[in-house]
Amino acid sequence: MRVRSGSRQRPSVGAVVQLACMVMPEGPVEEVVAAAVAAEELGCSRVWIPDEGLAARECWVTLGAVAAVTESVQLGTGITNAYTRHPGMTAAAVATLDEASAGRAALGIGAGGALTLTALAIERRAPIAAMRELVTTSRALWSGQVVDHDGVAGGFRRARLGYGRPDIPIWLAGRGPRVMRLAGELADGFIMSFVHKELIGEHVAAIRSAADEHGRPSPRLCYMTILATTDEARQAARSALTFRLVDSPDHVKDRIGLDPQTEAAIRGGLAGGGPAAAARFVRDEWVDAFVICGSVEECRSELADLVAVHGIDEFQVSVNDLHTAADDLALAAQIAGPTT
Numbered sequence: 001m002r003v004r005s006g007s008r009q010r011p012s013v014g015a016v017v018q019l020a021c022m023v024m025p026e027g028p029v030e031e032v033v034a035a036a037v038a039a040e041e042l043g044c045s046r047v048w049i050p051d052e053g054l055a056a057r058e059c060w061v062t063l064g065a066v067a068a069v070t071e072s073v074q075l076g077t078g079i080t081n082a083y084t085r086h087p088g089m090t091a092a093a094v095a096t097l098d099e100a101s102a103g104r105a106a107l108g109i110g111a112g113g114a115l116t117l118t119a120l121a122i123e124r125r126a127p128i129a130a131m132r133e134l135v136t137t138s139r140a141l142w143s144g145q146v147v148d149h150d151g152v153a154g155g156f157r158r159a160r161l162g163y164g165r166p167d168i169p170i171w172l173a174g175r176g177p178r179v180m181r182l183a184g185e186l187a188d189g190f191i192m193s194f195v196h197k198e199l200i201g202e203h204v205a206a207i208r209s210a211a212d213e214h215g216r217p218s219p220r221l222c223y224m225t226i227l228a229t230t231d232e233a234r235q236a237a238r239s240a241l242t243f244r245l246v247d248s249p250d251h252v253k254d255r256i257g258l259d260p261q262t263e264a265a266i267r268g269g270l271a272g273g274g275p276a277a278a279a280r281f282v283r284d285e286w287v288d289a290f291v292i293c294g295s296v297e298e299c300r301s302e303l304a305d306l307v308a309v310h311g312i313d314e315f316q317v318s319v320n321d322l323h324t325a326a327d328d329l330a331l332a333a334q335i336a337g338p339t340t
Contacts (some may be wrong), residue, residue: 023322035319115270172219177249
């Protein structure tokens with residue numbers, strides 16, 4: 001295993017924005033690792049591996065494999081939740097990853113979505129409280145504190161972790177107002193994942209307002225979606241939107257006209273055959289609302305406008321097809337990277 005000091009990448013002169021990526025581990029670990037290596041070689045600042053339960057490869061094992069063959073890129077769960085593992089074991093996992101990667105780990109947390117929790121028959125109870133507890137208990141354990149806590153997703157009795165870096169970054173992700181307030185209060189960063197583009201400004205304002213209220217600097221802001229420059233990429237976007245749409249807040253569903261019948265059809269498709277089977281229920285106008293589409297130059301212009309208007313710090317491209325990962329990442333670097 002190569003273990004070297006981690007370093008944060010900076011955007012090149014003329015770049016639209018700092019580039020990160022999320023690699024969906026829906027294939028063999030060696031293919032996920034190859035995509036992560038390609039991301040590092042292209043100058044991505046972070047590689048996030050989502051925790052999708054039984055729908056994909058196990059995230060922590062995969063992240064360990066990525067850590068073993070990369071040198072500088074930041075690594076983390078993009079995202080995990082407070083339910084599928086005891087919060088103490090999540091804290092231990094990210095501290096171990098941080099140790100193995102020479103200080104390159106981060107913890108990304110969300111409320112827990114249908115794709116992950118439904119198949120495991122896990123009820124998402126009090127998600128904001130569960131996220132808060134995962135943040136606070138993780139930081140306490142990494143700081144060497146003894147933790148006693150009765151939690152929503154798991155309790156602690158005189159618990160102590162004998163290792164860990166106190167300042168491991170914690171990122172939150174979500175679409176509702178309560179998670180944005182929580183991010184402003186506690187998080188180091190916030191991932192705006194597949195947010196309706198007309199709502200990005202409201203998200204940013206809510207996060208910054210909460211940070212100001214608690215006397216904290218604003219978390220780093222990352223915007224994530226697919227860059228669709230081909231018909232194939234638009235179809236991939238339909239699949240990626242399925243479970244995200246049904247997990248959206250009610251006001252977003254109302255805004256786009258996601259009626260109960262269509263939502264039920266999407267959920268049925270997800271249960272019966274996964275995102276690909278549910279994709280046919282995702283409308284064209286929904287793709288346009290949540291995804292950056294068009295030619296390379298049109299995508300670059302739209303992304304640059306979003307970054308400038310909202311003060312976005314990072315753009316995270318969603319890599320959903322491991323077979324085309326290298327090409328997708330190269331395209332993202334062309335769109336977000338420096339002009340030639």
